[in-house]
Amino acid sequence: xxxxxxxxxxxxxxxxxxxxxxxxxxxxxxxxxxxxxxxxxxxxxxxxxxxxxxxxxxxxxxxxxxxxxxxxxxxxxxxxxxxxxxxxxxxxxxxxxxxxxxxxxxxxxxxxxxxxxxxxxxxxxxxxxxxxxxxxxxxxxxxxxxxxxxxxxxxxxxxxxxxxxxxxxxxxxxxxxxxxxxxxxxxxxxxxxxxxxxxxxxxxxxxxx
Amino acid sequence: xxxxxxxxxxxxxxxxxxxxxxxxxxxxxxxxxxxxxxxxxxxxxxxxxxxxxxxxxxxxxxxxxxxxxxxxxxxxxxxxxxxxxxxxxxxxxxxxxxxxxxxxxxxxxxxxxxxxxxxxxxxxxxxxxxxxxxxxxxxxxxxxxxxxxxxxxxxxxxxxxxxxxxxxxxxxxxxxxxxxxxxxxxxxxxxxxxxxxxxxxxxxxxxxx
Numbered sequence: 001x002x003x004x005x006x007x008x009x010x011x012x013x014x015x016x017x018x019x020x021x022x023x024x025x026x027x028x029x030x031x032x033x034x035x036x037x038x039x040x041x042x043x044x045x046x047x048x049x050x051x052x053x054x055x056x057x058x059x060x061x062x063x064x065x066x067x068x069x070x071x072x073x074x075x076x077x078x079x080x081x082x083x084x085x086x087x088x089x090x091x092x093x094x095x096x097x098x099x100x101x102x103x104x105x106x107x108x109x110x111x112x113x114x115x116x117x118x119x120x121x122x123x124x125x126x127x128x129x130x131x132x133x134x135x136x137x138x139x140x141x142x143x144x145x146x147x148x149x150x151x152x153x154x155x156x157x158x159x160x161x162x163x164x165x166x167x168x169x170x171x172x173x174x175x176x177x178x179x180x181x182x183x184x185x186x187x188x189x190x191x192x193x194x195x196x197x198x199x200x201x202x203x204x205x206x207x208x209x
Numbered sequence: 210x211x212x213x214x215x216x217x218x219x220x221x222x223x224x225x226x227x228x229x230x231x232x233x234x235x236x237x238x239x240x241x242x243x244x245x246x247x248x249x250x251x252x253x254x255x256x257x258x259x260x261x262x263x264x265x266x267x268x269x270x271x272x273x274x275x276x277x278x279x280x281x282x283x284x285x286x287x288x289x290x291x292x293x294x295x296x297x298x299x300x301x302x303x304x305x306x307x308x309x310x311x312x313x314x315x316x317x318x319x320x321x322x323x324x325x326x327x328x329x330x331x332x333x334x335x336x337x338x339x340x341x342x343x344x345x346x347x348x349x350x351x352x353x354x355x356x357x358x359x360x361x362x363x364x365x366x367x368x369x370x371x372x373x374x375x376x377x378x379x380x381x382x383x384x385x386x387x388x389x390x391x392x393x394x395x396x397x398x399x400x401x402x403x404x405x406x407x408x409x410x411x412x413x414x415x416x417x418x
Contacts, residue, residue, distance in 0.1 A: 007322040012375045019374040045372045045399030082291040113216040163254045165228040166221045190254030193404045
């Protein structure tokens, strides 16, 4: 095998981002969204991810402002929380995932939904002005929209990036079509997931590339 | 937004896997590899992932046998470890990620490589017969090959699924071309990542879909 490869972490990052910026068509994106897109592409290796990005005009600036003000990050999956680089966070923000809370299985039974969706019931006290990051479960994103439509406090921005074959595309379109005034960033279609979502969060947390 | 979506977690899984099996061309894969491919596809939403899969004949059976015998899982990234569903593990296997060990930064400096690669130096006592899962850093995969070429103990199988633009494709090709007798499963090209890698591990851990 080859002994010839780049071993300097900072150089690998620089080179990676240069390749992404040379190959991805970022021309249709505002600069703040482009920076987020670059890190999302970095997390999945696919420059055509840009084609599936959709967002409300204030989503990225809203999320950045919220994080700087100390807003918590609410994640539907432990992998998303695990992917947030803590030293990038501007205000030692809390990163919260309630999925493994002991109350969730019985909440899921009583609500007749998935554990991923039921876990959001434990977000209520943190929701106001938060940054929500849904990177796994479409049911969680549907449930968030239902909670907010029913009067729950509103996050500053919602990253809606669940992945998969059942409900993922639909839940993301429902977020993008929301008439609740929610700021959002989504990846249309089936693609998504925890790595891409954590990549977006890490871009929002710090401008450092 | 729609009130019409599937809220039953088990039904969502069944439906997802049925869609994947109907859309993905699994005909070229042995049944044990197909089962792993289905979960990898599930983790990323892309049925064409099959086209980039490559593996040695004994990789999947070797990994399954090792896990049943209690072998540890060695992960290059915390997100990979975080994505392993512990209740699927057949022998309460240890899931080890040494990246955040306090010794790693100085090891990386002295070896002149990334922290992700240097962290593997702390795997040595666990390597023999283990299941290695590299889902993030190409340098970790390159370093693994170097360590084993230099005489380090050999894992039962290596999942080589790092993602990205610098070294990912090359490190995976180097694994597939290894003359060390290593059993491997890779995703050719830039695609990969922690979710896909955790999906593969979860398939190897249990036949339950």
